[in-house]
Amino acid sequence: MQYLPNIFFAIALVAGIGFFVMNIRKLIRNIKLGKDVNRTDRKPERLKNMVMIALGQSKMVKRPFSGFLHIIVYLGFIIINIEVVEIIIDGLFGTHRVFQGLLGNGFYAFLIGTFEVLAVLVFVAVVLFWLRRNIANIKRFLSSEMKGWPKNDGNIILYFEMVLMSLFLIMNATDTAFQTAGIGNPISQFIAPFFDGFSSEALHIIERTAWWIHILGILTFLNYLYYSKHLHILLAFPNTYFANLNPKGQFTNLDSVTAEVKLMMDPDADPYAMPEEGAEETVPEKFGASDVTDLNWVQLLNSYTCTECGRCTSSCPANLTGKKLSPRKIMMDTRDRLEEVGENIDANNGVFKDDGKQLLNDYISPEELWACTSCNACVEECPVNIDPLSIITDMRRYLVMEESAAPQELNMMMTNVENNGAPWQYNQQDRLNWKDEE
Amino acid sequence: MNVPTMAEMMAQGKQPEVLFWVGAAGSYDDRAKKISRAFVKILHEAKVDFAVLGTEESSTGDAAKRAGNEFLFQMQAMMNIEVLNGYEVKKIVTCDPHSFNTLKNEYPSLGGKYEVFHHTQFIQKLISEGRISLNDTTLKGKKVTFHDPCYLGRANEVFESPRDLIKRLGVNLTEMKRNKQSALCCGAGGAQMFKEPEKGDKDINVLRTEDALATKPNIIATGCPYCNTMMTDGIKFKEKETQVLVKDIAELIAEANNL
Numbered sequence: 052m053q054y055l056p057n058i059f060f061a062i063a064l065v066a067g068i069g070f071f072v073m074n075i076r077k078l079i080r081n082i083k084l085g086k087d088v089n090r091t092d093r094k095p096e097r098l099k100n101m102v103m104i105a106l107g108q109s110k111m112v113k114r115p116f117s118g119f120l121h122i123i124v125y126l127g128f129i130i131i132n133i134e135v136v137e138i139i140i141d142g143l144f145g146t147h148r149v150f151q152g153l154l155g156n157g158f159y160a161f162l163i164g165t166f167e168v169l170a171v172l173v174f175v176a177v178v179l180f181w182l183r184r185n186i187a188n189i190k191r192f193l194s195s196e197m198k199g200w201p202k203n204d205g206n207i208i209l210y211f212e213m214v215l216m217s218l219f220l221i222m223n224a225t226d227t228a229f230q231t232a233g234i235g236n237p238i239s240q241f242i243a244p245f246f247d248g249f250s251s252e253a254l255h256i257i258e259r260t261a262w263w264i265h266i267l268g269i270l271t272f273l274n275y276l277y278y279s280k281h282l283h284i285l286l287a288f289p290n291t292y293f294a295n296l297n298p299k300g301q302f303t304n305l306d307s308v309t310a311e312v313k314l315m316m317d318p319d320a321d322p323y324a325m326p327e328e329g330a331e332e333t334v335p336e337k338f339g340a341s342d343v344t345d346l347n348w349v350q351l352l353n354s355y356t357c358t359e360c361g362r363c364t365s366s367c368p369a370n371l372t373g374k375k376l377s378p379r380k381i382m383m384d385t386r387d388r389l390e391e392v393g394e395n396i397d398a399n400n401g402v403f404k405d406d407g408k409q410l411l412n413d414y415i416s417p418e419e420l421w422a423c424t425s426c427n428a429c430v431e432e433c434p435v436n437i438d439p440l441s442i443i444t445d446m447r448r449y450l451v452m453e454e455s456a457a458p459q460e461l462n463m464m465m466t467n468v469e470n471n472g473a474p475w476q477y478n479q480q481d482r483l484n485w486k487d488e489e
Numbered sequence: 490m491n492v493p494t495m496a497e498m499m500a501q502g503k504q505p506e507v508l509f510w511v512g513a514a515g516s517y518d519d520r521a522k523k524i525s526r527a528f529v530k531i532l533h534e535a536k537v538d539f540a541v542l543g544t545e546e547s548s549t550g551d552a553a554k555r556a557g558n559e560f561l562f563q564m565q566a567m568m569n570i571e572v573l574n575g576y577e578v579k580k581i582v583t584c585d586p587h588s589f590n591t592l593k594n595e596y597p598s599l600g601g602k603y604e605v606f607h608h609t610q611f612i613q614k615l616i617s618e619g620r621i622s623l624n625d626t627t628l629k630g631k632k633v634t635f636h637d638p639c640y641l642g643r644a645n646e647v648f649e650s651p652r653d654l655i656k657r658l659g660v661n662l663t664e665m666k667r668n669k670q671s672a673l674c675c676g677a678g679g680a681q682m683f684k685e686p687e688k689g690d691k692d693i694n695v696l697r698t699e700d701a702l703a704t705k706p707n708i709i710a711t712g713c714p715y716c717n718t719m720m721t722d723g724i725k726f727k728e729k730e731t732q733v734l735v736k737d738i739a740e741l742i743a744e745a746n747n748l
Contacts, residue, residue, distance in 0.1 A: 113671075300644025301594035305559045309599065312563040339557065368674040368697075373690030422687040425555050425679030426639040431670050447557030461556050464683035468561060472547030473513040474683055483543040485515070485522035486492040486529070 053145075060142035060266075067270030074277040078355060081393040085348030090293040097292045100436070105287040110434040114362065117183070120176040124212070127173035128284070131166050131219070138266050148229065156234055163235035167223065170216045171238050177212045184209070191361030194370075196380040201359055204279045211272050215265060222261035225254045283358035287435045290356040293349050294436035299427040302444060307336045339448025342409040343389045346445060353437040354386035363429035363439060369422040376422035378429035378439035384414035385442060411446055420446050421458055490529055494543040495576045505540040507611070508578045510592065512585035513548055514714035520721065521714035524584050527743040528608050534748050535621040539582075545572050551591040556680035563599065566591075570601035580604045582611040584739060586641035586713045587678075593645070607641055609650040609712050609738055616657070626745030629659040633741075634706040636665070636697065636720060637672035638713035651712045654738050658745050663704040673697050675711075675719035682715050698723025702733070709735045 090097075103109045108125060112118035137150045151159045184192050184205055192202075223229060224242035233240070246254060276282050283290075314320050340346050343354075363378035364370050370377050388410045396403050411417075423443045430438050450456045457465070464474045472479045498505055509532070514521040532539050550565030573581075581603045583589050593605035606614070615621045633655055641647045648669045655662050667673045676686070676693030686692060698720060701709045709724070711717045714737070721735045742748075 298590075298594050298645050300590040300640050302554060304563065304595060304598050308559045308563050312560065312567060315564070316567055338559065366671065366673075368676060368693045369687070369689070371673075372686075372693050372696055374687045376687075418687055421684075422689075423679050424639070424674045424676060424681050424693065426674035427643045428639075428671070428674065431643050444555075444557065448559055449557075451557035452560060457556060457558075458684050460684040461680055464680065465553050465556065465558050465561055468548045468550065468553050468565065472565070473517055474548065474552050475513065475517055477517045479547065480544050482511075482516045482546055483492065483494070483541065485511070485517075485525050486490050488522060489490075489526060 057143060057145050063267060063270060064139065064142070067273060071273050071277070074274070077393060077397070078277065078282075080396075081389050082348050082351045082355065084344050084389070084392065085346050085351040086344075088347040088349055090295075090349055093296055096296055097294075100294060100296075101288055101292040104434070104436060105291040108434075110436075113432075113434075117180075120179055123169075123172050123176040124180075127169040127176075127216075131169055131173070133162065134166050134219070135266070135269060138262070142266060148226075156232075160235035163223070164237050167220065167236065167238040170219050174213060174216045177209050177216070181206065181209045181213075191365040191379075194361065194364060194377055194379070196377055196383055197359070197361070201280065201383070204281075205359070207275070208279060208281050211268070211275070215268050215272070218261045218265040218268065222258055222265060225249075225258040225261065227251060227254055227258075280357065280359045283356050283435060286352065286356040290352055291436050293352065295349075295438055295441070299430055303441075305338065305448070307338065337449070338452035339450070340442070340445035341411040341449045341453070343385060343392055344403075345449070346385070346442060350385065350438070350442055350445075351389055353439075353442075354382050354389060356435055357382040357386065357437055358435075359383060360434065362432040362434065363437070366428040366432045368424055368426060368428065374419075374422040375416070376419045378443075381415060381419070381439045381442055382437060385410060388414050411449065415446065417450060417456065420450065423447075490526060491533070492529055492543075493540045494545075495540045495578075496543070496545065498540045499576065503538075504577065506538040507580040507582050507606075508573070508576075509539050509541045510549075510581050510583035510585070510588050511541055511546060512583055512588045512714070514718075515584055516546070518714060518718070520717060521584075524714055524717070524737040524739055527737065527748075528584050528739040530743045530748040531612060531615075531621065531739060534746070535615045537615070537620070542572060542576075549588045549591045551587040552680045552683060554591065554595070555678070562595075566596055566599050566601065570596060570599060573601060573603065578603060580606070582606040582608055584608045584712075584714065584737065586638040586644075587715070590640040590644050607645075607647055607650065607712065609641075609654055610647060612739070612742065613650045613653055616654075623654075623657045623742060623746060626658045626660075627747070628708075628741060628745045631660045631707045632663060632705065633658075633660045633708045633710050634663050634665055634701050634704040635668075635710045635712075636675065636701060636716055637669060638711065638716045639672070639674050639678050641712055642672055643670060651710070651738055654742065655710055658741060660708075663706065665700045665704055667700055673700060675713075675716040675723075677715035677719045682718070692723075692726075694719035694723040695726055698727055702727060702729065706733060708741070709733060710738055710741060711735065712738050 108122055111121050137148065140149050141147055183189055220239050220242055223236060223239035225246055230236060230240065230243050337345060343351060359379055361379050367376060367378050392403060395406055420443055425440060427440060430440050467474055467476050471477060495508065511525055515525040547569055548565050549569065550562035553565065554562035581592055586607060589605055589607045592603060635651055635655055637648065652662065673696065674693060675697050701720065709720050711720060717735055717737055724730050724733050724735055
């Protein structure tokens with residue numbers, strides 16, 4: 052019977068991690084639904100981006116206040132998690148504060164003391180985050196795409212962190228032996244007096260309860276990630292590694308189009324040529340994107356990485372002037388549709404069954420797409436190098452090349468370019484007239 | 490004014506130092522034509538041996554590409570590349586950041602590899618080579634703010650060349666609240682120039698003009714013919730056209746030096 056807690060702990064640990072791994076595999080499967088794109092070149096540059104931007108948070112601090120708070124929570128998250136290693140060992144082997152013996156009193160006191168200070172800082176930062184989200188009337192948290200689940204999701208994450216940090220401190224404060232030793236408790240020593248009248252029995256029960264809820268809470272939070280916007284804590288790293296390294300103004304040149312244009316411009320090409328004998332009948336490639344499977348895997352990874360901070364939207368000229376376009380919504384829609392496609396595949400034994408829906412129209416409207424000025428402000432702003440513009444461009448390509456559904460004025464512009472080599476209706480022969488005017 | 494074409498150059502068996510890519514706006518738009526002429530004056534002053542394609546120049550296809558028409562873009566690009574490669578062009582300079590971006594970044598993989606300069610970079614080079622100098626300009630003391638064109642700034646990270654030139658004019662350069670990497674678009678990019686904006690509560694160029702007016706400038710400097718149009722319209726909307734001028738950096742340099 053005395054091993055019961057250890058067995059229960061092991062089961063909880065295996066179930067918690069196992070379920071998480073299962074979801075991560077699903078996530079990778081979904082990302083791989085995207086088209087191939089080579090992002091394994093220029094490895095040193097990629098590594099540098101990951102180290103600077105994801106690990107070093109270099110883009111977060113462009114907005115100093117939220118950036119500073121974020122660094123506290125980020126450091127707290129990483130450093131306090133060292134404590135989880137101890138909790139797991141204690142839980143599995145029935146030890147208590149195993150690191151104290153292993154590391155010696157001095158170093159252990161330093162570690163736990165640091166964790167306690169960080170726990171308080173994280174708690175304060177998270178409360179400030181909550182106030183920003185719910186009280187401070189910050190425009191980017193009030194957009195229409197942030198109503199309902201996205202808003203709740205953001206708050207649930209903050210509550211989780213508040214509770215986990217409190218439990219850690221309560222657990223230390225009610226650990227009689229730990230408090231008696233009086234080392235590594237710079238914060239919990241001030242919480243301990245609140246429990247002064249409690250019997251040692253009661254204290255022990257509170258300590259154990261806090262300990263258990265803390266670790267079960269961490270396992271729950273781990274599994275919550277997949278269902279929330281909070282995946283960025285993991286995906287920020289691959290996302291910054293695989294991000295576009297070319298100048299932001301450089302759009303891709305579609306290879307499928309190049310092949311056709313070359314054929315059109317080749318004077319020796321036979322327009323009536325039959326496909327070669329034995330050549331496989333290939334379905335012509337779709338131009339641009341109308342659904343998530345037309346996008347590439349980096350764009351899909353981008354969508355899972357987005358944590359809906361809205362810095363993109365708050366810098367988007369279209370959004371700032373009241374247009375429907377919100378780059379954050381483009382990313383959220385892409386992710387939600389990808390999830391829908393993934394669930395469809397799971398429900399149909401691994402094969403996607405047409406559901407009569409797609410990313411275009413069912414999620415993202417042409418009005419949003421046509422409001423984009425391609426100014427790259429959203430790409431520049433994203434703290435983890437997400438590229439909403441590339442998705443907008445691919446969807447415009449579909450609208451124009453597959454549906455001929457550009458706004459009328461753009462059709463006129465394109466007709467002019469085709470006919471007289473300029474977006475306006477001027478004669479190409481007049482192209483040099485400017486030199487003699489004035 | 491003397492603007493030789495590549496065809497004329499070739500007939501004389503000459504290869505100019507640089508090709509001036511004028512662009513559709515610089516060729517046809519009345520306001521932008523002044524920028525083209527101002528830049529040519531600077532080229533003359535620095536005794537740069539240049540030529541244009543003239544009637545052989547055609548749209549780079551940039552606007553078509555941003556609108557989503559990859560076919561039309563690549564057709565235009567390949568036609569232009571055939572002409573440019575036919576004349577063995579090595580260096581290109583343009584006053585249009587959109588042409589600059591697409592020639593520099595999107596033409597190479599289609600077979601068009603050139604060294605491409607924005608005119609502010611090129612003028613900066615002329616100064617550093619001692620071919621032109623900007624001393625005692627007539628603009629001294631004026632308050633100038635610079636609007637970063639998206640396709641020059643964020644898209645290609647050219648932030649300092651235009652600012653360096655402005656500072657050389659002896660003017661007082663005041664930055665807008667949103668500048669360089671975080672500059673706000675004028676509203677023309679992504680083919681917006683050629684269509685009405687979607688429904689909203691304000692036009693983008695008006696918002697950007699408000700950014701500029703907050704610096705209380707005498708002159709709003711730009712480095713893009715489309716930004717120039719948008720900011721000029723914004724100034725008119727704000728009824729400030731008698732107090733605030735919108736000028737391309739090439740115009741400022743040409744005027745300040747009485748070229």
